[in-house]
Amino acid sequence: MKENGSSSSGEIIERKAYARIGLIGNPSDVYYGRTISVNIENFNASVRLQPSSDLFILPHHTHDLVQFSSLNHLVNRLENEGYYGGVRLLMATCKVFTKYCKDQGIHLHDNNFSFSYETNIPRQTGLSGSSAIVCAAFSCLLDFYNVRDKIAVEIRPQLILNAEKELGIVAGLQDRVAQVYGGLVYMDFEEEHMHKHGHGKYTQLNSSLLPPLHLIYAENPSDSGKVHSSVRQRWLEGDEFIISSMKQVANLALEGKTAILEKDYAKLADLMNKNFDLRRQMFGDAALGALNIEMVEVARSVGAASKFTGSGGAVVAYCPDGPSQVELLEDACKKSGFSIVPVKVVPSLLNEFDIRALSSTTEA
Numbered sequence: 334m335k336e337n338g339s340s341s342s343g344e345i346i347e348r349k350a351y352a353r354i355g356l357i358g359n360p361s362d363v364y365y366g367r368t369i370s371v372n373i374e375n376f377n378a379s380v381r382l383q384p385s386s387d388l389f390i391l392p393h394h395t396h397d398l399v400q401f402s403s404l405n406h407l408v409n410r411l412e413n414e415g416y417y418g419g420v421r422l423l424m425a426t427c428k429v430f431t432k433y434c435k436d437q438g439i440h441l442h443d444n445n446f447s448f449s450y451e452t453n454i455p456r457q458t459g460l461s462g463s464s465a466i467v468c469a470a471f472s473c474l475l476d477f478y479n480v481r482d483k484i485a486v487e488i489r490p491q492l493i494l495n496a497e498k499e500l501g502i503v504a505g506l507q508d509r510v511a512q513v514y515g516g517l518v519y520m521d522f523e524e525e526h527m528h529k530h531g532h533g534k535y536t537q538l539n540s541s542l543l544p545p546l547h548l549i550y551a552e553n554p555s556d557s558g559k560v561h562s563s564v565r566q567r568w569l570e571g572d573e574f575i576i577s578s579m580k581q582v583a584n585l586a587l588e589g590k591t592a593i594l595e596k597d598y599a600k601l602a603d604l605m606n607k608n609f610d611l612r613r614q615m616f617g618d619a620a621l622g623a624l625n626i627e628m629v630e631v632a633r634s635v636g637a638a639s640k641f642t643g644s645g646g647a648v649v650a651y652c653p654d655g656p657s658q659v660e661l662l663e664d665a666c667k668k669s670g671f672s673i674v675p676v677k678v679v680p681s682l683l684n685e686f687d688i689r690a691l692s693s694t695t696e697a
């Protein structure tokens with residue numbers, strides 16, 4: 334594989350995308366709001382593109398299970414993890430990529446390939462496992478067709494989102510922006526700018542400004558599309574409460590940016606807690622799920638600030654009192670059967686070729 338990430342035909346291309354944490358402001362990204370997200374090294378998805386005579390999308394041996402030991406096994410699996418794995422995500426990525434290139438007059442050569450994927454991102458836990466698969470696949474396609482310089486970096490998150498929209502999954506841009514850019518990213522999805530440029534304003538922040546954060550998660554898959562659909566419907570219908578609450582959530586990200594830049598971690602803790610409280614009021618406990626709420630409450634029981642990383646399944650926590658409080662948090666999680674790991678931030682993922690492909694419309 335060449336240094337610039339491009340491939341001459343015949344070479345295998347493997348690309349990774351990492352899980353992300355919505356630190357402040359999510360889910361207002363779905364509603365022209367603002368968010369701050371962190372791309373994390375703790376978990377990743379990788380997609381492998383191997384040149385082949387026909388085009389194959391290979392099912393994953395566990396995530397796209399089609400062979401079961403019994404009817405009960407099949408039913409259990411569907412009840413816990415739903416009908417779908419990553420195959421549909423890979424197919425939708427190919428479709429969206431091809432359509433975009435055709436519309437833009439970007440030439441694609443005629444060689445075929447086989448796509449396969451691996452992921453250790455806990456499934457459907459609000460860590461953006463779905464978009465990580467799409468993002469890694471998209472990155473393989475950019476290099477297989479050698480078009481990294483022809484598709485502006487700012488546009489890529491929207492194309493990655495379009496792949497999930499294609500499947501009817503309600504999702505937002507923050508996951509994809511964090512996964513394309515890497516590191517710690519402040520995002521502003523202001524409506525007029527979005528309509529004018531087709532993307533938000535994305536600014537990478539210095540991730541060393543962050544305090545130590547912890548990730549808490551549980552084996553508790555939930556479908557983010559389902560969680561979002563009723564709030565989205567109410568927002569579309571002009572529901573005053575949802576619209577004004579969503580604006581408040583977006584403002585938390587604005588304040589969060591200042592708090593991070595000033596290392597005002599007491600303020601950051603307060604904003605994280607407010608973020609979850611607003612989500613809870615909008616979505617209601619039934620949609621959020623008892624186990625997800627318990628994760629937040631376990632963290633708060635030791636005085637940590639906590640909120641969902643995404644739509645549910647995982648929680649980001651900050652211990653303002655330092656290591657002794659982290660120990661208390663680890664014990665409390667253990668007692669409740671939750672996993673807890675220190676957050677490791679991914680450095681910026683933009684290489685020199687991507688930086689050249691940043692469009693001139695971006696304002697920092």
Ligand SMILES: Nc1ncnc2c1ncn2[C@@H]1O[C@H](COP(=O)(O)OP(=O)(O)O)[C@@H](O)[C@H]1O
Nearest residue numbers: 396417418419456457458459461462463556557
């Ligand atoms: N770990 C995974 N392996 C395979 N497919 C996945 C995985 N996670 C998500 N998906 C696919 O993405 C779809 C949407 O997942 P979503 O609820 O957004 O999860 P997440 O919070 O991890 O992004 C699922 O219905 C499934 O088709």
Ligand SMILES: O=C(O)[C@H]1O[C@H](OP(=O)(O)O)[C@H](O)[C@@H](O)[C@@H]1O
Nearest residue numbers: 359360459461504505557643644
């Ligand atoms: O509700 C949220 O905070 C996020 O939900 C989705 O992410 P997921 O990891 O699938 O739960 C959505 O894609 C994001 O845009 C929302 O901010």
Ligand SMILES: [Mg+2]
Nearest residue numbers: 461463464557
């Ligand atoms: Mg998702």
